[in-house]
Amino acid sequence: MTFISVEFLLFIVGCLAVYFAIPTQWKWLWLLVCSYIFYGYHNLLYVPLLLFSTILDYQAGIKIGNSAKPGSRKLWLGISIFINLAVLVFFKYFNFLSSEFQSLAQFFGAPVSSFQHNYMLPLGISFYTFQTLGYSIDVYRKYIKPERHFGRYALYVSFFPQLVAGPIERGKKLLPQLRLDVSFDYQRTVEGLQLILWGLFKKVVIADRLGLYVNEIFNLSQGHKGPAVIIGAFLFGLQILFDFAAYSEMAIGLARILGVRLSKNFGNASFFTSPIHMWSQWHITLTSWFRDYVYFPLSKSGKNKWSAHLALFITFLITGLWHGASWGFVIWGGLHGLYLVFDHITVTRRNELYNSLGLDKSSSTRHLMGILAFLPFNIISGFFFRAGSVSDAMTLIGRSLDWSSVYLGAGRVGNNEVLLIILLLIATEFLNKQLGKRQIHEYLGQKPTSVRWLFYFLVTQAILLLRLSDIEKSPFIYFEF
Amino acid sequence: MKKLIRKGLLFAVIIMVPYAALQRYVITHHDHNYPKLTGQHQALITGLSREKRGISPDILQEEFGMSYTPQNLAFNSATSPYGPYYYSFLERKYLDTRAPDNFHLIGVSPVSVMNIRDSLMDGRESFDLIYKLHSVTDEPNLEYLLRKPALKVLYKEATDSFFRRAKREVHVHDNGWVEINMAQGHHRTQGPVSRSYSVSARRIRYLQKTIDMLSKTGRVFLIRMPVSHDVLQFEEGIYPGFDRAMHQIASEKSTPYLNYATRNLSYEFSDKPGHHLTGKSAKEFTHLLSKDIRAFLSDR
Known part of the structure; x- marks a missing residue:
């Protein structure tokens, strides 16, 4: 169940x-x-x-x-x-x-x-x-x-x-x-329920809806191409983030009600400025497991920083394989390993470049530039993760370069559905910015009762009114691993 | 614990009252399916979205002087192709009163007796909320009012006009007819969808079962709705023997088959390539249909 x-x-x-x-x-x-x-x-x-x-x-x-x-x-x-x-x-x-x-x-x-x-x-x-x-x-x-x-x-x-x-x-x-x-404990129960509610929203309203578009794009028989395919791969990254973060949030909420504190598994960011940033926010407990039990032993056996880089790459190949038994997952892991190695090698130079442009770490321009620079690489790796096989991934990448059709809808997922997705992502990203590094119960705990109840009202109504119809049932993605 | 229960109840009331009110308003005024999910009816119109939009029960009632209004129970190609789900639904809907001169209209088209494979439609009937409802005759149908996410219905209508730059008025009648009128020169265009079609012996069997079931309480007419030339050509491509098959079934069941698709009729369609009649054309067509049915009934 x-x-x-x-x-x-x-x-x-x-x-x-x-x-x-x-x-x-x-x-x-x-x-x-x-x-x-x-x-x-x-x-x-x-x-x-x-x-x-x-x-x-x-x-x-x-x-x-x-x-x-x-x-x-x-x-x-x-x-x-x-x-x-x-x-x-x-x-x-x-x-x-x-x-x-x-x-x-x-x-x-x-x-x-x-x-x-x-x-x-x-x-x-x-x-x-x-x-x-x-x-x-x-x-x-x-x-x-x-x-x-x-x-x-x-x-x-x-x-x-x-x-x-x-x-x-x-x-x-x-x-x-x-x-x-x-x-x-009343307070602990309320906090648990807040986490569950927020997780439910992310899953039912955001992730499932993103899945409609993604499923359409990644169905090769539909022949989608151009910007729709790129958008599909981009939205897949968000879908899996929201889906998995939702599950984790609900698990943490349930445990909290029982009086058990589980580890935070996802940060609040939906968009990542670099591979290092992404892997500090994404599936944190798995990443730290691989760091402590695979990367550190591997890197300690090496003699120089290149051994550490090789250890990092191998760790991510294994991380990819953990997700599933296919070359697509291995390639996805390997790509992220390469991205991370590149990130580590170039981080000092990039910081110098940003500083020379007058963009310090708190600069929104720098933040945006980081997101835009990393996004294409993340999208490319997403093709290998989601497509059924390496050849399917390559087919889709090829189709994404064919801009003879600029229709953004995907089959039965029309432009109005795409608009709804965009609006929901904007609303969620706005709230994520308010959250900062806090989890939802920490944020709500600092707000007056009226704000909390407004949140409960709006989020619950959104869940009830914007959930998908019975037809598009969608199990949690990470149950497949 | 008492505080939690108290606040929980308050939460439930604060959430459910506006939710239920909004759902009821939106669904009873805008949802195409809701009128088909209340009550039982003596005269039924079945089929897909062409029949849903193309046959006006009010006009039939007026033309034949019926004391009751026929009910249009056609949905769309995902929900109501002939099969076990639709058959079971119709079984629950018809009122067995055996009124004299009663008749039923069974809309037929190639898609209504074929299996369709695309990403969202494969096996879609089995997930449809309509076929999971405990009741399809309760009035009001509370289960549907609460379970169907209604806001999207409203949102879709509001944004359809914007995106398609097509001004259209949608009127959902209590008798199940969905009347859609477009501003002149405007059409609704669907995005590209790739599908494969195959004739289903099972769906044809259920079409025959539907004829048998409804024949017990009235005369049954098989109707093939008027469509554009492009749509007709497409249908002849996916199912070349369709007309022959319908003639055969009609003959076996002693049921008239009225085929308007192959006649050279000039109607307006609300979509491109031309599946669905506009409200204005639906009324004209229903008058023509009534005339043909009357002619047939008086011949007998």
Whole structure:
């Protein structure tokens, strides 16, 4: 069940009612039960897999923590990493690797059949696997002590607000909170509801509507070209940002009601002035995971700054692959790796250039110039992320250069729909500017009651009146990873 | 907790009252579908958007001196091609009173019995809100009033004029007829859409079932609406044997087939290339249709 469903509403009301009624020592058990019900609702068959991953890393953590011998600690860490990644590779990458191996073998003249399995990708496996791996590594590095309470550890892995699409939490931050010594708090509940409302708005009003246009453009059979294709790729970047940020916001809001603070996963910016800026705002918990567990180990093994650049590039290739088993995702990751390397290499020179033009860091002109400079590169990478294949991406890039037709609508998505999208983006960007670095509940907390209620009224009416019709149902994009 | 519940209730009232009021106003005045989702009716007009805009039930009532108004239950090519969803909808809508001299008009066109594949229309019927409603006869239809996002209906009309530079007046009648009058010389042009079409044996079967169902309570006429020459050529391209198929069905079901598409009639269309009659032409056409139906009925 997704967060936007009647089933989930009934589920959460029931969950909360019992949660705040039972004594603290049983709250973890009740949340654990709820989390497994939530996960099992999607597909009961994969519940044992979640449990297996939980038991494996619980045990690995205990063994690593109990052992003084470096060899034994390393062995258990290795077991945890190997088995977790093996499971992830099997479900997510096996078919891709198998068909690529077959292509390669056939290229060299070897008649090899491709073996493909029919297992569905378990929901959230990319997220909870990384969360448990992070835990094992942190225990090994002695950043945290292993969690001895199995139930609490199991809840850390399966905590339903963030189970299927993050934020990816570190053990150091989440585990202590799962003692759940909380009672119902009005202010905390209001803040949680504010986050959920804002997330709902971003998803239902903005992301879904952007998806109408994007789906039309990326349907190659429609033959769209010229500016419509460029706009489509640009809007895709916004769609995935709003869609994923919405989910994260709702997850954080739900957790807040339960008395748990999850990590911020997205900044408020919709437009980025540079690759460094983008990756400091976008899927923050995933980026920091790759930084801490892939980039730093890789870069430390190198001897100079070029090794660090190479490590950065490789990290982003892997980041791309994390998103999906296709060359399109790898190319997307690789492009962003290159962008980041270029950004790091040139940042000093660019700052000097801006300063020589009298444009300091607070200058809006400098801000705009940064956005306009980075945008085309972001759009190009977006083609590879969204298109079904590398060849489809190249076809669309080619079509985007054909300006024989300057019709901006896309099929059934007419100019008036495009205008509505623009108006909504302007309104949202205006509010984002007001937010600055604050999250919505922090911003509203500083406003008078009248402003808060006006916000509630306008946002809820927008959700009710501007949501898509039943026909264009749209699941959260990141559920596909 | 009590404070939360109190404020929650206040929030619900503050949100729902204006929402419900706005929804009711917009949908009852501007939504093309709403009149078709209330009440049951003795005489039905079925089909796609051509029939929705092209046949005036008031004129039929006047021409035949009926004590009740036929109901135009045609929607569009996404919602009401013949099939299980539309059939089930019509089953719930017709009033089985077996009035003498009652008749039903079943609009037919190639698209009404074909499967269409494009990005938004593939399998679209299964998602349509109309087919998910618990009731399609309640008056008012509260479920529809609350569930259909209404603001977009208003927004679309307001911006259509601006973008297409086409002045048009839309009047949604209670009998389901959607009357659209364009300022002279203006047309509505749709953006490029690529689709593939295939004849559906299943949809043809449901067309036949619809004829059988409605034949129990009145005389059934198959009607092919007048369209422009360009549209006719296009339809002959996607389904060359359409007319032959309709003649065959008409013969099997002892149902008259009145084909106005291939006649050389001069009507005004509100769109380019010429699918939908303007309000003025719809009235003229309905008079002609009435004359032909009367001639047929008196022959019998």
